[in-house]
Amino acid sequence: xxxxxxxxxxxxxxxxxxxxxxxxxxxxxxxxxxxxxxxxxxxxxxxxxxxxxxxxxxxxxxxxxxxxxxxxxxxxxxxxxxxxxxxxxxxxxxxxxxxxxxxxxxxxxxxxxxxxxxxxxxxxxxxxxxxxxxxxxxxxxxxxxxxxxxxxxxxxxxxxxxxxxxxxxxxxxxxxxxxxxxxxxxxxxxxxxxxxxxxxxxxxxxxxxxxxxxxxxxxxxxxxxxxxxxxxxxxxxxxxxxxxxxxxxxxxxxxxxxxxxxxxxxxxxxxxxxxxxxxxxxxxxxxxxxxxxxxxxxxxxxxxxxxxxxxxxxxxxxxxxxxxxxxxxxxxxxxxxxxxxxxxxxxxxxxxxxxxxxxxxxxxxxxxxxxxxxxxxxxxx
Numbered sequence: 001x002x003x004x005x006x007x008x009x010x011x012x013x014x015x016x017x018x019x020x021x022x023x024x025x026x027x028x029x030x031x032x033x034x035x036x037x038x039x040x041x042x043x044x045x046x047x048x049x050x051x052x053x054x055x056x057x058x059x060x061x062x063x064x065x066x067x068x069x070x071x072x073x074x075x076x077x078x079x080x081x082x083x084x085x086x087x088x089x090x091x092x093x094x095x096x097x098x099x100x101x102x103x104x105x106x107x108x109x110x111x112x113x114x115x116x117x118x119x120x121x122x123x124x125x126x127x128x129x130x131x132x133x134x135x136x137x138x139x140x141x142x143x144x145x146x147x148x149x150x151x152x153x154x155x156x157x158x159x160x161x162x163x164x165x166x167x168x169x170x171x172x173x174x175x176x177x178x179x180x181x182x183x184x185x186x187x188x189x190x191x192x193x194x195x196x197x198x199x200x201x202x203x204x205x206x207x208x209x210x211x212x213x214x215x216x217x218x219x220x221x222x223x224x225x226x227x228x229x230x231x232x233x234x235x236x237x238x239x240x241x242x243x244x245x246x247x248x249x250x251x252x253x254x255x256x257x258x259x260x261x262x263x264x265x266x267x268x269x270x271x272x273x274x275x276x277x278x279x280x281x282x283x284x285x286x287x288x289x290x291x292x293x294x295x296x297x298x299x300x301x302x303x304x305x306x307x308x309x310x311x312x313x314x315x316x317x318x319x320x321x322x323x324x325x326x327x328x329x330x331x332x333x334x335x336x337x338x339x340x341x342x343x344x345x346x347x348x349x350x351x352x353x354x355x356x357x358x359x360x361x362x363x364x365x366x367x368x369x370x371x372x373x374x375x376x377x378x379x380x381x
Contacts, residue, residue: 089135104266121250121251185245264277
């Protein structure tokens, strides 16, 4: 077996090809598989629980990687899940391809990903360890996402020093500060992932992922969204990572909002419609800014190559799941200016919507008046 990824509680290996019997067509199918080998301390019941979640999500919505079965290593006696093999994860894809991903693709990816999580939440399943390493695909170019690694954040046993408090497992930058088993925690993670998909950069790459950073996140630390990002997308992301979980949107609300943005922009590109759509206007401005920046960078470096993203990382940054045994975290709160910034964005778009409604109403009344004049017998020469 070839090791591909070492996670917090197991290792993913490339398992090579297998022949699977296709009952419907009465023939063998050639399939590549991955083997998820659990560390020995992981309980068998926890593995069975993850298996059942995989099967439920795949059978209901086809939103997870396919699960074929479970085997046991005859030498180490470790259990391994046999899973459908995917080409890679979202983080790897973004690092290599981000400079070639346009806004049309970003909106498509975001709406597809929100749809996958909406399906999972409809089954009353909370992922709790949602980050780009668990977003897989067989075809990233066509936004064909699969979600993986279900249940691990709920599998670790109780803390022996505090039986009433469960240990938390995951990747620190993507975990909601309240670290509760609620659907809103996945929404927080989606907001961080959306930031990463929009900017190309992982969250907090330049600080250690330790208890001090966890305290800062609880006190309102969030990634800095570039100022030229579409304000509609900025507002959506900020709503997702609001420390007050009741203010976060649901995945259905996110899916509906993102689908509208995607549809408006798609119709604009393909048919020239929706030129006055706010998302279209904002994306055009963002693209103009990026083009000017790229032009300036090319002039200074005298090169036109598009290379993978480069960024400095702290030696203690960790982007794999780990046990986060932090017992003295403060109550989550927003940064001092968070609410003011979010309210300003909301008021701005409410003002735009009101003006558009007024404009449509005015045109409708003008047309109605014109029709009334005609009906009263007034002729135009």
